[in-house]
Amino acid sequence: KAGVTQTPRYLIKTRGQQVTLSCSPISGHRSVSWYQQTPGQGLQFLFEYFSETQRNKGNFPGRFSGRQFSNSRSEMNVSTLELGDSALYLCASSLASILAGVAYEQYFGPGTRLTVT
């Protein structure tokens, strides 16, 4: 089975621009979660999508948004980029929502390294 794939792997943007990141989950997985990882804050939960619905959202401003398509692929968008948005953005997939009360295994992609200049 192919793993979780993320595109692009590396991205350089300037302040004020917007960016869209893509995530393809493992075949059959319906839940996709997005995370931001920085050296200072570690991994932080952005949001989770399950069956095309946002199930939960972390403490990030509205500039961060996402969506999930009927084939479970997901995109994350960040508008009006700030220098502080420079980070590794990780997505992870699982069979069902990881917040369903059942300990579903979660598989991470390699991440997209975003640099904002």
Place this chain on the structure above:
Amino acid sequence: KNQVEQSPQSLIILEGKNCTLQCNYTVSPFSNLRWYKQDTGRGPVSLTIMTFSENTKSNGRYTATLDADTKQSSLHITASQLSDSASYICVVSPSGSGGSNYKLTFGKGTLLTVNP
């Protein structure tokens, strides 16, 4: 506020030695606790998942323990190898059905370096 604290922040050991990493959490009510290994520049890989009823779970040379009463977990690595050099992250899931605290809480990780 739900929190996960990991210690030590970093650790250097010699190849072949054992080590133990700690994770303390305040997440309540608690559903499950996960340990991940993250190599530099790559996504995390799951090592173990434990529910509140499990005390110990092993994955090869990795053994995780959980004390739900004291809200503490540890990850023990036996006979370390150079490939164990990585960041180890503890993640706690709440139980329940919603609310602003209903999300995964991540520790900041322990950076382990195994030297030859």
